[in-house]
Amino acid sequence: MENRNRQVLLKRRPTGAPTPADFEVTDAPLPDPAEGEVLVRGIYLSLDPYMRGRISGVRSYAQPVEVGAVMEGRVVGEVARSRDPAFREGEYVLGGYGWQLYSAVSAKGLLKLDPAEAPLSAALGVLGMPGLTAYVGLDEIGKPRRGETVVVSAASGAVGAVVGQLSRRAGTRVVGIAGGSDKCRWVEAELGFDACIDHRSADLGIALDRVCPKGIDVYWENVGGAVQQAVFPRLNDFGRMVMCGMVAEYNDVEPRPGPNLTSAVRKRLKIQGFIVSDQWQRFGEYRAMAAPLLKSGELKYREDIVDGLDRAPEAFIGLLQGRNFGKLVVKLGDDPTRRV
Numbered sequence: 181m182e183n184r185n186r187q188v189l190l191k192r193r194p195t196g197a198p199t200p201a202d203f204e205v206t207d208a209p210l211p212d213p214a215e216g217e218v219l220v221r222g223i224y225l226s227l228d229p230y231m232r233g234r235i236s237g238v239r240s241y242a243q244p245v246e247v248g249a250v251m252e253g254r255v256v257g258e259v260a261r262s263r264d265p266a267f268r269e270g271e272y273v274l275g276g277y278g279w280q281l282y283s284a285v286s287a288k289g290l291l292k293l294d295p296a297e298a299p300l301s302a303a304l305g306v307l308g309m310p311g312l313t314a315y316v317g318l319d320e321i322g323k324p325r326r327g328e329t330v331v332v333s334a335a336s337g338a339v340g341a342v343v344g345q346l347s348r349r350a351g352t353r354v355v356g357i358a359g360g361s362d363k364c365r366w367v368e369a370e371l372g373f374d375a376c377i378d379h380r381s382a383d384l385g386i387a388l389d390r391v392c393p394k395g396i397d398v399y400w401e402n403v404g405g406a407v408q409q410a411v412f413p414r415l416n417d418f419g420r421m422v423m424c425g426m427v428a429e430y431n432d433v434e435p436r437p438g439p440n441l442t443s444a445v446r447k448r449l450k451i452q453g454f455i456v457s458d459q460w461q462r463f464g465e466y467r468a469m470a471a472p473l474l475k476s477g478e479l480k481y482r483e484d485i486v487d488g489l490d491r492a493p494e495a496f497i498g499l500l501q502g503r504n505f506g507k508l509v510v511k512l513g514d515d516p517t518r519r520v
Contacts, residue, residue, distance in 0.1 A: 181221070181260055185210050186489050188279035190245045193237050197431040197500065202235070203251070203493040211284035218287050219261040220276035222512035225489070226254045226304035227496050228338075232430040241455050251279035251492075254309065255512070256293065256300045267292075272517070274303040279492050281512055295517035298474055305507035306474060306481035307467055310338035313424060313456040315466045318346055320459075321422045321452045322398045326351030329392050331411055334402035335376055336363040336482070338507035339424060342470075343400045344373050345479055352398075355391050357384075357407055359502045366505075370480055379403070384410040398422065404429045405436070412439040415449055423453035430500060482506030 184207045191204040213219045234245045234252050245252050255276030259267050264287035267273070275290035277283040293303055305311065322343075324330050330347040334340045335356025344354045344367070356367040356376035364376035375391040377384065388396075388410060395416040401408060404426025415421065429436055444451060473479035484504040486495040492510050499508050 314342035328397035
């Protein structure tokens with residue numbers, strides 16, 4: 181075990197798009213777990229778009245990261261030291277904390293992971309918070325029905341990929357929107373979407389009309405901006421708009437003008453936002469459904485793994501610009517369960 185703990189701190193709150201200067205990479209003493217806590221050696225760190233809101237300082241559904249504090253993030257790791265009888269050294273867990281190599285966390289918040297069930301990193305993506313987000317948002321708000329058309333923005337991302345595959349299992353026509361031809365090819369060929377549109381297309385509206393000739397019944401919103409502007413007028417009567425995120429607008433200093441919501445009345449649209457942390461009680465239910473599908477190959481996913489904690493700030497900046505392809509994960513240390 182190392183004697184020092186590598187960390188990434190929030191050095192200052194960004195104005196507009198974050199830059200590397202907004203973060204500080206430093207070393208701190210190794211944390212000492214208290215009674216009832218576990219020291220977790222991080223193996224994989226999840227980078228997610230929601231983190232942009234946590235460093236803005238704006239009042240929201242969760243407390244922001246304080247300037248000078250460790251950046252927030254969920255970690256999969258190995259128990260390095262335990263002061264709780266429920267966990268032993270060498271076990272693998274989901275629930276480490278922050279952009280750091282080691283974290284001392286309450287044992288009550290940890291979930292044991294079985295490497296035979298799925299790769300450890302999957303607990304941060306397809307079998308983790310992003311997968312649960314897709315499951316809950318569709319079940320509670322989207323409610324896709326056989327024969328309907330579902331459009332998913334950021335379709336190659338950790339959430340969008342699961343949204344599309346679950347929608348297909350419900351018997352819908354699924355159209356993805358992604359950034360670039362490589363992502364679109366993967367969404368169609370590997371995930372089985374009926375079509376995928378490059379959001380950089382010269383006329384996104386015309387492309388949507390071509391692949392959604394009967395209009396759009398459910399729109400899963402991950403992006404906002406120009407994509408939302410193109411999709412919104414093509415929603416059918418009684419359409420549902422699942423407001424999961426708007427990553428294209430997270431770095432805006434001033435809010436953009438939104439779509440004219442008059443048609444929400446005329447079309448009787450359901451537009452609802454949600455926060456997945458409100459539904460953590462369904463995590464076990466989701467994993468019980470998804471894990472067998474993952475193991476059988478029916479549920480597919482892709483990861484974009486960055487090697488080394490020091491690269492986390494640049495990787496996070498790239499995430500907000502759409503440079504990642506699949507679930508973005510930082511490899512913090514050795515994964516004994518995954519040998520090349």
